[in-house]
Amino acid sequence: MQPFAQPRSRNQANYTLNDKKQTSHSKDCVSCGSLQTDLEFEIDGRRFKFNHDLTASILHTYYRKFNMVEKKTVKVQLIKLSSNMLNEFVLSKSGCCINYSWYTENVLELWDAARLLKVPSLIRICEANVGQIFSEDNFESIYTKAHLYKSDIVLNKAKEFLVRFFQNNKKGSQLMKDWEVGVIRVLTYEDILYLVKEWPFRPDMSDDVLKSIFNWTENYDNRGPCSSSKNDDLDMSSQKTRDNDLDMSSQKIRDYDKVVLCTEYEKFENKSSILYTLLKDSKYRSASLECLQELSRHGMCQRDQEAKLLINEAISCKLDKNTHGYWFPSQLYGNLQNYRHIGVLADKDRVSIMYLDHSFYNWRRLSKCLLHSTITNLTVFDNELYAISSTGLESLIFVFRNEEWKFVLDLPNKNFVVVSKGEFIYVIDGTSSSVKCVSPRGTPVLHSEIKFPDMMRNPESALDFDRSILIFCSTDSDERSTVFCLDVPEHKWTYCGHLEGSAKYLVGFRNETNYFILQRDGSISQVLRKLDDWIEFIFIKRLWSFQSALRGAFIYSDELYIFSNTPVESLCFPGVSGVFSKIQYWYQEKEACNFVRFIMPFEFIRRSEHLLERLPESNN
Incomplete structure (x- = not known):
């Protein structure tokens, strides 16, 4: 979806899908190959321009719905839809989302449109669809957008996806490890804390959990209070509309990130207590002795006395780990x-x-x-x-x-x-x-x-x-x-x-x-x-x-x-x-x-x- 502010030419023809007089009945639909790249949609008074595949899919659905065929001699540059029609279209694609057969880009563009149109039923359907398409490839972009939109539905699905992923993940390739590190770093404090608490207990993953906590905290410290996050690069230009009051520019997104980050920092007068809080809610005593000793030498652990005490306690427990069967x-x-x-x-x-x-x-x-x-x-x-x-x-x-x-x-x-x-x-x-x-x-x-x-x-x-x-x-x-x-x-x-x-x-x-x-x-x-x-x-x-x-x-x-x-x-x-x-x-x-x-x-x-x-x- 792309922004529009340019006036339309008087020579451009407008198509309204409710207006059957402008079309002839046919079971054919527009072909993707012949689709105009400058085609716009007007939905409830706002203009949108979707990506090529999504545009073709919308046209295909509605041309079939009304038995319409494009007039090849007319150059169509604007098609008017109602939000109800878009709602029907999104519903028709829900099955594709469940089967992961639809592009992430399409689902997210429809979600953007639903948010701008402010139609509650459409937003709910889009959020349900978005929650069904989480994968390793799209997690970061969806998670970032969900926090921007403050979508509890999608964020809860994100948490479920992470727990499932780490439950089923076996130690594997370096590519998988790199993905884990990248994903962990973009999580908010509340979500990393949730993941730490819900992380399935597996002795072979205890070291990974602790290292993930240190990686997240180190990245969090490096961002610093009120600094731009990694998510600033998210391209939100697609959310511009012709309405000045709905202008969600990149600058506003950066401002949003600063507000979120500052709010999290305000929770901790002593920034190092973040590491301590995450550690004490984890199963840190289950990590290996080698991992604990390595982390005890980490710079953050040396600066945070509370965290250092926890790690040293776990090391002592490991050296004393078979004390007649006691488990903490x-x-x-x-x-x-x-x-x-x-x-x-x-x-x-x-x-x-x-x-x-x-x-x-x-x-x-x-x-x-x-x-x-x-x-x-x-x-x-x-x-x-x-x-x-x-x-x-x-x-x-x-x-x-x-x-x-x-x-x-x-x-x-x-x-x-x-x-x-x-x-x-x-x-x-x-x-x-x-x-x-x-x-x-x-x-x-x-x-x-x-x-x-x-x-x-x-x-x-x-x-x-x-x-x-x-x-x-x-x-x-x-x-x-x-x-x-x-x-x-x-x-x-x-x-x-x-x-x-x-x-x-x-x-x-x-x-x-x-x-x-x-x-x-x-x-x-x-x-x-x-x-x-x-x-x-x-x-x-x-x-x-x-x-x-x-x-x-x-x-x-x-x-x-x-x-x-x-x-x-x-x-x-x-x-x-x-x-x-x-x-x-x-x-x-x-x-x-x-x-x-x-x-x-x-x-x-x-x-x-x-x-x-x-x-x-x-x-x-």
Whole structure:
């Protein structure tokens, strides 16, 4: 559509489609090849000049409607239409928009015309059509125009398109990555915030989400308050009309952009808080350690103390990421797409999993490994599930990858205590009095070995605590345990004194801010590191009065999940204020190894085997 201000020549003929006297009846229509390039339309008193294809389509529709044929001897330069006729034409093309068979240019020109004509019904139809044609090629131009027109209908469709795109997008070509960067940069603050909140959770895209946030904020900062945006280059000259009061010149569009940008800046007295706000609403803790460390060195992160604290917290969480299954709230909720939170345990040679869903507890079996003899340990390292199986005088380590168990390493001895932390799986071996540092993806896989201090013997359990691993050892008395601390990654030993109660069947768990241990007699204690680095255990309360062979515990959705080999009567265990609201106590009388928390693709779970034999039971 192009502007017109020139007077018409007296020799130019006018066609009004309502005037059948000027035409002869025919089923033929004007051909695109013979179409005049200077043909104008007058609609409700305003003149428009559309592109060649759109002009031909309008003529084709209405010549057929009125059985009219062009008089070849007459040079037609102006055709008069009513807004109702244009409305009918746009409706007739809605199906083409749905099937993406109509040019974006045509749809946008009709939208421009509808806005200038100020016909509500026509505007609604055009907006519906525009919302159906979003693609990677036209997103930026449509999105920019939608913000200019303040069209909620089209902007909502833009958001839906982005969420779908990033949900279905797989890491691919550089061309696709360049498109993502370009699109992210043109989004307004409100829309990038919406996208961050609604971005489907996929572990393989967590790094991309964080980098997109930094790219958007960096571009936003570079634009500066009240400066022209990238969208200034949008050609809005097509929206000129002969009416001075409707003149939407390029200068006015630039002024509009300045107003929008200034309005957004007014929301943030401290501009750096934009980055912080976007980060805290994202699932930033799910990004890889390498990505987080890279972004922590970014200039914006160095200037924004709030954002820096968030990133450093996430780095600490990654180095401490397997703290007995705790997941921060930002990793629990939102769109998890095709992933499910599960509890995992093993008995004998099979691994079982359970949905952590209050309305649908469903136990299933993962595929069996023929090399599994007796599984003694489970652990989660770098978002993968590892199992240690003892056979004879040695143990084999396997990882569950692509729905099958893959061999990683064999180790001498058995009956280990295992903790995943930072860069290694720490295998605490009481037989050899050493801690073996296993790097599953490194070379060599058995990275190093740390000898026990002279006083340390009989390790029974361990807790991933802060920047250390606490190891609880049994003594001659079942009423007292010794505690040793292994700092990570320095691998420095510290003796931490005694703990009242047995070290056997002791499990650890944590919430967002604190660490806890649960002993077999039901005693819960908080673990604290004092200013002098001394470890202290603060007793909180006792949950039960019997001895329970605990196999694992973690907090999920404000509830403490416990697994034990000791059955209990139907008891209602109390919650602990500020720690958890309720207890889910699961048990199985036959021997089982430790109970851990994991997240797994739903497709893997769906294809796993139903557990038809006797299920683990709950006290609820």
